[in-house]
Amino acid sequence: MYGTRVSLTKKQAFNFCEMSCLSRDQEVCVMAWGDPHESEVLVGSVNGTVKTFSTDKGIFTATRECGDHSQGRFTGLAVTDSSMITCVESGLLKVWKEGSTETVEVNVGNEICRMRQNPSQRHHVATGGKENPLKVWDLERPDKPIFTAKNVAHDWLDMRVPVWVRVYDPSTPQRRPVLEAQFGEYPLTALSLPASQDTVVVGNTHGELAILDLRKGLVRGCLKGLAGAVRGLQCHPSLPLVASCGLDRFLRVHSLEDRSLQHKVYLKSRLSCVLLSSRELESSADLSGDVEEVKAEEEKDEVWDNMETVTEKTKKRAAQKDEASVTGVDGKKKRKLVKK
Template identity: 35%
Template sequence: MEVDMESQPVHYTVVGSEKGTLKEPDWNGGSFKNLSEIDLDWSKGTVHLSWNNEEESEILVGRLSGALEVFSLSENKILRHGVCSAAVSEAATQEGIARLDRSCVSGFSDGTVSCWRWNDDDQCEVTSTVSTGSSLSCIHSDISQRHEVATGGKESNVKLWDAERMENPVFSAKNLPHDFLDLQVPVWVQCLTYPDSALIAAGTAYHEVQLFDPRSKRRPVTRYEWGEHPIKAITTVPDKSQLIVSNTIGDMALLELRSGKLLGQFRGSCGSIGFLQCHKTQPLVLSCSLDRYVRLHHTVTRRLVKEVYVKQRICTGLLPSSEVVSLATSLKRPRVVPAAESRDSSHDQSDEEGEDVWEELEQASAKNIKAEEECEAVADGTEEVVSPTLPLMAAKKKLKKKVPSSDDSPQRKKKRKNPRRRNDDE
């Protein structure tokens, strides 16, 4: 039976570089493939990747310049192209795109947010535009909240917007009270995520994680610090009880959602990690860092599963809903061996080295005991020095026994026996 390859869904892990090149890392082979042409234009840097259809054969690509593309993985070409030029400033760059049910929302660095959709002519049609503040650093949407978008930036606190009514925000966070010097607490929201349908988690440039609940109050319901460097990316594990955060020096950690307790660190990264995404079904998290590596970590054991060097700095990535790698072959946990079986089985190299060290210590201890006995015998005069291990110690003990001290001299003893002789003679 022949299988129609065109009808089969194409499942890739796709990452986008800061120069706009789309790449597909091969996790099993340790290599990568360029899906688009290599370009040196920085304005084409990739800021957003998301699936454009349920078959996961098309990708929506957002560029720094505000360009929007629909890229086909099966045909390896661009199907749609448009430009969202809603920014007020010409120097403003597109910081991200939030996917909604019927439209998309683009956020620009000057604080402008625009809602757009594709029209019948495959052109980008802007439906509404609003200003969120003086600047914008991140924009995020949740699958469960199809019509709401969260934004944040420098001196622009977290705001929640309804895509159907963009005039006023649904929720606007309030800054913390002034500090002990009566100074305003600085605000710089770097990344956002939805732990659940009710909470919003924000990572700040002041190494702090803040949790907002729009239903209760405007100020954070929980806030805790992590590390000493700005937080660049944040994501939620599938069970919604933990957060994974990363910062500008390559640290990556697993935190408890409510308390902020550090549950463990992820190892292996050497550069600033600017993107994190958890897999929907597998316990895996994708991280993209400035050291030009794309990595997969296990969210439970926090071990490095796979890493691929892609030769360019990666800004964003996209995981498929299907299985990425086989964890049975990637992570092999050691089998617990019973005590009886472990005594009969051969030890590994580290155990052998440890046993050798203990044997050497026992031999050295036995030699010292033997040398002590010989020294005692020589000091008593029953034996001569046979073993040259500790002749100096033997000689010292022999001299100490045979040579009387100044206190044990005959004159001293005589004086001790007749303490009043001087008085009697007088």
């Protein structure tokens, strides 16, 4: 919730904030790498500040006021060569240029749920939200979107078709989706593309994770082990792994090849988002207490997994009675129940 680094190879978790002086308005909403070398992490909080964390020094090095709490939470955070991009729920997208107090403001519509950057064209971003269809923006020409999605036609009952996972092709005049995939009946809360990009991993409000095939629109498989809504989800940039976090306060890493659970770490605080590193980060602080807590949690899991299931047969009331054979006055044998 407030900034934790987890090393799965060393079985260590490091909290870089003083928990005793934190408040709810410092809750982390979004995270993004600040440079291609992954030496800085940008952390956006509920109170509208964006902090810069140095992975080499292990400390926060800068804080910038990038919004007002009344405008809503951050829904996206990204960087270009010399600028930082922020977007909030009210639909205000800002481009913060380095070394300048002036910002470029773009109104992308109300009730924005997510803003994402195109990794291959970093000046292109996509936005979408409630009653606000997908739009693609060119921040070099932000006057109007370069692509606006169009909803599909109503069904045979003239009712609106709910939005699940849709694939669009902005290179064609077609503004409706070219493919649609459905999963379950609960709202989706997180989505991430693996390195192969022929599938997508989605999570919903009931802790269900699924791998969807973007070529056929079918569910390829499900990832088990979660409890509670999925809050954060990210696939590794090069390995077939996906990390997820949710309301149950566990960080889980699943394999996308056999869908097995690779790692499970209890992190105590409420988790809202996750950011994976493509390289091993060294810690400059000695936090052995947190290391012991992670190991203890894993040992508990192993103990519970190895315990045998003991079943106890319930004793019925009839089993507590004995049968006795007696001879009646007519000379016939009869059975008589005798209580113990």
